[in-house]
Amino acid sequence: xxxxxxxxxxxxxxxxxxxxxxxxxxxxxxxxxxxxxxxxxxxxxxxxxxxxxxxxxxxxxxxxxxxxxxxxxxxxxxxxxxxxxxxxxxxxxxxxxxxxxxxxxxxxxxxxxxxxxxxxxxxxxxxxxxxxxxxxxxxxxxxxxxxxxxxxxxxxxxxxxxxxxxxxxxxxxxxxxxxxxxxxxxxx
Numbered sequence: 001x002x003x004x005x006x007x008x009x010x011x012x013x014x015x016x017x018x019x020x021x022x023x024x025x026x027x028x029x030x031x032x033x034x035x036x037x038x039x040x041x042x043x044x045x046x047x048x049x050x051x052x053x054x055x056x057x058x059x060x061x062x063x064x065x066x067x068x069x070x071x072x073x074x075x076x077x078x079x080x081x082x083x084x085x086x087x088x089x090x091x092x093x094x095x096x097x098x099x100x101x102x103x104x105x106x107x108x109x110x111x112x113x114x115x116x117x118x119x120x121x122x123x124x125x126x127x128x129x130x131x132x133x134x135x136x137x138x139x140x141x142x143x144x145x146x147x148x149x150x151x152x153x154x155x156x157x158x159x160x161x162x163x164x165x166x167x168x169x170x171x172x173x174x175x176x177x178x179x180x181x182x183x184x185x186x187x188x
Contacts, residue, residue, distance in 0.1 A: 004042045007032045012053045016098050020050055020109045047113035050105065054119030057101050062126055069130070077137035078181065081150065082174060084131065088154055089170040092161035099162045103155070127151055140184050150177065 001009075010032035014023045025046055029039045043049040068087045072079035091097055102120035110117040131150050135143035153173065161168045 003032075003034050003038050007034060007039060007042060007049070008053055008056055011049055012057060012101075013096075015050070015053060015104075016096060016101055020105060025049070045113075047109075047115055050109060050113060050116045051119060054101060054105055054116060058119045058123045058126075061123065065127075065130070075137070077134040078178070080134040080137075081131060081177070081181075084127075085154070085157075085170065085174060085177070088157060089168065092158075092165045092168060097161070097165070100155075100158050103158070124151065127154070135181070135184075138181065138185065139188070140181070141188055143184075146180065146184055149180070153177065 007028065011023070011028045014028060014031065025039065028049070029036055032039075043052065065084060065087055068083045069080050072083055102123055105116050106120055110120075128147055128151055132143050132147040135146055140146060157168050157173065
């Protein structure tokens with residue numbers, strides 16, 4: 001692993017565990033074990049570091065979600081959507097779950113470091129497209145509104161899991177989601 005990767009991994013862990021505002025560059029330098037000059041060679045500002053961390057997080061989540069979706073039959077579009085919700089639910093119980101790093105970036109630092117919002121937008125667009133594609137495959141004629149609703153449900157589940165992960169009952173959510181999808185199909 002390169003020194004740049006050491007910095008990114010250390011920063012990801014610290015930002016995820018605490019917050020973007022509470023973690024300074026000196027702490028990241030100290031915990032990653034690199035020299036200050038090495039840090040600034042790769043990251044001329046904290047904004048660039050946060051942006052790179054969010055890009056890495058985006059890439060990692062997309063790879064993991066794609067792997068979960070690929071376990072489904074290629075034409076099982078409802079299964080694709082369920083695998084996304086199942087992935088999120090499993091994430092809530094992982095040891096590194098401390099809420100969504102994209103949501104935290106938008107709330108904490110996007111006004112000070114505007115470039116940090118772009119990885120959050122990219123992830124949201126990617127997730128929206130994955131769900132829209134599956135709804136389109138199910139035969140939903142105009143899937144964008146339902147897609148946005150499902151993405152909002154995932155956002156809400158994530159916020160709820162931060163407060164009490166045991167209150168996020170995946171079966172109850174999924175039952176309602178399938179009703180929404182069935183309603184849309186019946187309306188056509």
